[in-house]
Amino acid sequence: MRPDPSPTVRQWRVPATLPALKLAGAVALLALALLLDEGDPVQLGLAVVAAAALAAWAARDLVAPVRLAVGPEGVTVVQGFAGRRRLSWSTVERVTVDRRARLGLTSEVLEIDAGESLHLFGRLDLGAEPADVAEALHEARPR
Template sequence: MDALSWRVPRKVPAVKLAAAAALFAVGLLFADGDAVRLVLAAAVAAALALWAARDLLAPVRLAADPTGVTLVAGFAGRRHLAWSQIERVRVETRPRLGIRTETLEIDAGDSLHLFSEYDLGAPPAEVAAALKPLENR
């Protein structure tokens, strides 16, 4: 079986960058000469831009093959986990604010890796189903 991979959808970093630009523009507009407001808007816009940069530098959040999974670690690093290191792969579903959210959990004993649909570009339940045949080898 070939390797599988899941990545951040292209529109996600674009939305984050647009929000950062809009936030900075609104900060400039409403700063009204107040340096604190301007610095605060710039800091939040920079944080959003940095978050978008992570999506651009490490778009593939999860890859799997018969040897194990490779996932993003830290800002844009990679970590490979052999299937023998993985204790459990499951989907956690929770109702929140009237919306049902799903998270893919990969439990490696000493670390827990969480992925949302925005990380994977696919519903976590679909990703878990695709991982199952590789996991059981």
């Protein structure tokens, strides 16, 4: 048996249904604006701008669905609209999960502190619970 030449890389990505929901929301927003159109160009213009923003947000999910990847060399995070940034393990200072309770709801955000940059990921960015991803990152980090 030959050893696997490629190191194990784990990836976390946006759930496939999320961009579809965003695009459906943009279409529904436009349809609603046209249905309720009373000849007000400002109302229609705002609906078009909001729908375009929602469609651009969905496009980002389609262009760069993988938000976070981890391998033996370090972590790759999405940066900007669809760029990628490689963070070596030596630059990653801390991986934590920030939990906040507000109005009866608890939210979790994965924080990757790389000194000069801080990268934040929610459950919908990762398609998994941030605590589970943080645990996987801690396991993947070389000792």
